[in-house]
Amino acid sequence: MQTLGFFFFIGLLFISYISSSSLASTSRRLTTLKQTDLQPEDFKLHVDPNLKFENPRLMKAYYALQEWKKAIYSDPQNMTGNWVGPNVCSYEGVFCALAKDDPNILTVGLIDLNYGDIAGHLVPHLALLSDLGVLHINSNRFCGIIPKTFSKLNRLFEFDVSNNRFVGPFPKVVLGMPHLRFLDIRYNEFEGALPPELFEKRLDAIVVNNNRFHSAIPDNIGNSPVSMLVLANNKFTGCIPKTFGNMPRLEQVSLSNNLLTGCLPEEITNLQGLIVFDVSDNKFVGQLPKNLDKLKRVERFDFSNNELTGKVEKSVCSINALLDFRISSNYFSEINGECDKLVSEKLLSMKDKDNCIPKRSDQKTDKICSQMVNRQVDCKNVGCTPPGNRKVTPHKPKPPPQKIHPTIKAALTPPTPVQSPLPPVFSPPPTSSVPPPTPQSPPAPTLKDIVRPPNIGSRYSPPPPPVVQGH
Numbered sequence: 296m297q298t299l300g301f302f303f304f305i306g307l308l309f310i311s312y313i314s315s316s317s318l319a320s321t322s323r324r325l326t327t328l329k330q331t332d333l334q335p336e337d338f339k340l341h342v343d344p345n346l347k348f349e350n351p352r353l354m355k356a357y358y359a360l361q362e363w364k365k366a367i368y369s370d371p372q373n374m375t376g377n378w379v380g381p382n383v384c385s386y387e388g389v390f391c392a393l394a395k396d397d398p399n400i401l402t403v404g405l406i407d408l409n410y411g412d413i414a415g416h417l418v419p420h421l422a423l424l425s426d427l428g429v430l431h432i433n434s435n436r437f438c439g440i441i442p443k444t445f446s447k448l449n450r451l452f453e454f455d456v457s458n459n460r461f462v463g464p465f466p467k468v469v470l471g472m473p474h475l476r477f478l479d480i481r482y483n484e485f486e487g488a489l490p491p492e493l494f495e496k497r498l499d500a501i502v503v504n505n506n507r508f509h510s511a512i513p514d515n516i517g518n519s520p521v522s523m524l525v526l527a528n529n530k531f532t533g534c535i536p537k538t539f540g541n542m543p544r545l546e547q548v549s550l551s552n553n554l555l556t557g558c559l560p561e562e563i564t565n566l567q568g569l570i571v572f573d574v575s576d577n578k579f580v581g582q583l584p585k586n587l588d589k590l591k592r593v594e595r596f597d598f599s600n601n602e603l604t605g606k607v608e609k610s611v612c613s614i615n616a617l618l619d620f621r622i623s624s625n626y627f628s629e630i631n632g633e634c635d636k637l638v639s640e641k642l643l644s645m646k647d648k649d650n651c652i653p654k655r656s657d658q659k660t661d662k663i664c665s666q667m668v669n670r671q672v673d674c675k676n677v678g679c680t681p682p683g684n685r686k687v688t689p690h691k692p693k694p695p696p697q698k699i700h701p702t703i704k705a706a707l708t709p710p711t712p713v714q715s716p717l718p719p720v721f722s723p724p725p726t727s728s729v730p731p732p733t734p735q736s737p738p739a740p741t742l743k744d745i746v747r748p749p750n751i752g753s754r755y756s757p758p759p760p761p762v763v764q765g766h
C-alpha cells in the first residue's frame with residue numbers, strides 16, 4: 296500500500312542552511328525566520344568520540360534524537376527504549392533512506408511515533424534532521440510549542456503533530472518550511488487566529504480542527520491550493536469569505552461547529568472539485584445557494600443545525616454523485632418531491648428532521664415555524680456578526696447555582712467517541728504502520744488519492760478521539 300511516507304521522495308534539495316539574517320533581508324515574506332532563535336548550525340555536537348558513525352548526518356541525527364529522548368518523560372510502550380547507540384536507523388520509529396543530494400549516504404528521512412502515548416516535548420535540536428521529509432507524532436502527549444528552529448526543516452513536507460497537547464498561537468514556524476504540503480495540527484490546544492500567510496502556502500491539506508482558534512476566516516483563504524480544509528470544532532466567527540469560491544482544487548471542506556454566520560455565498564458553486572461540503576452547526580441564515588447542482592462531484596452536503604430557510608430544490612437532490620444530504624435542524628419549509636423519491640429508492644440518504652416541512656414527522660412546532668419561515672433575509676445586508684451579537688441585548692442574568700450540578704454525572708463518565716462522518720478529518724489521525732521509504736518507491740500518490748473515500752477507511756483507522764469540545 297502506498298503511504299504518505301513516499302512523499303519523502305518529492306521535493307527539492309536545499310541542504311545548505313542559509314542564515315536567517317540574509318534570508319530575512321532578501322524576502323519580506325519569510326518573516327517567520329526572524330523569530331528563529333537557535334540555528335541548527337549553532338548546535339555544538341556533544342557526541343562521544345568513541346562512537347562510530349557512517350557519515351556526519353547520522354551523527355547529527357544521533358545527537359538530535361538523544362536530546363529529544365532526554366525530553367521524554369513517559370514512554371509507556373517503551374518505543375524509544377532502543378534509541379541507544381550510533382545506529383539511529385535501527386531506532387524504533389526512525390527510518391533512513393539514501394540522501395537525495397548524495398545517493399551514497401544514508402540519512403534519516405522519516406520519523407513515525409504515531410500512537411506512542413509518549414509524554415514530553417519537542418526539542419530545537421530536531422532541526423538537525425535536515426533531510427527529514429515526514430514527521431508523524433500523532434496521538435502522543437507532547438506538550439509545549441513547536442520549536443522555532445523547525446523552520447529549518449527544509450525538506451519536511453508532512454507535518455502531523457495532531458492529537459497532542461501543544462498550546463499557544465498558531466505555530467507560525469510551519470510557514471517557514473519551504474516544502475510543507477500536509478499540515479495536520481488537529482486535536483491540540485492552539486488558539487487565536489490563523490495567519491493569512493497560511494493560505495498563501497502551496498499546501499495540499501490544512502487540518503486544524505478541534506483546537507481553540509477564535510477569529511474570522513482570513514479573506515485570502517481563496518488563494519489556498521488545498522484539496523482538504525478542515526476548520527471544524529473551533530470558534531471561528533464571521534462570514535465565509537467570498538474568495539472561498541476561488542479554490543479550484545478543494546475537495547473536502549468542513550467548517551462544522553464554529554460560530555460562522557451570514558448567508559452561504561453563491562461563490563461556493565464555483566468549487567467544481569468539491570466532494571464533501573460540511574457547514575453544519577453554525578449560524579448561517581438565508582437560503583441554500585442557487586445552482587448547487589453545478590457541484591457535480593459532491594457526495595455529501597451537511598447543512599444541519601443552522602438557521603437556513605426556503606426550499607430544497609429538486610436540482611440539489613438530483614446531483615448524481617450525492618449520497619448523503621443533511622439539512623436537519625433548520626427552518627426549511629419545503630423539500631421537492633423528487634428528493635423523497637430518491638430517498639425511497641435508496642439512492643439518497645437524507646436527514647431532514649427538525650425543520651418546518653408540512654405533513655412530515657419530527658418537525659418544529661407551528662409556533663416556532665411561523666416566526667421563521669417567512670423571514671426575509673437580505674444577504675447583502677445581513678452582516679457577519681452572529682445573530683446573538685447583532686442586537687445589543689442586555690446580558691441574561693446567570694441562573695442561580697444549583698446544589699448538584701446537573702451534568703456532573705456526564706462529566707464523570709468517560710467521553711463517548713465522536714462519531715465522525717468524515718473519518719480522516721475528525722478522528723486523530725493515521726496509523727503508525729508507515730514502512731520506511733526506499734529509493735525504489737513508486738511515485739508519490741497525490742493527496743487526492745489519500746484523502747478520498749473509500750480508501751480512507753482502511754488507511755486511517757484511528758481510535759476514538761478525545762472529545763475536546765462537546766456541544
Ligand SMILES: *[C@@H]1O[C@H](CO)[C@@H](O)[C@H](O)[C@H]1NC(C)=O
Binds near residue numbers: 373375376377
Ligand atoms: C525497553 O526497551 C529496551 C530495548 O529494547 C529494553 O532493553 C528495556 O528493558 C525495555 N524496558 C522496559 C521497561 O521494558
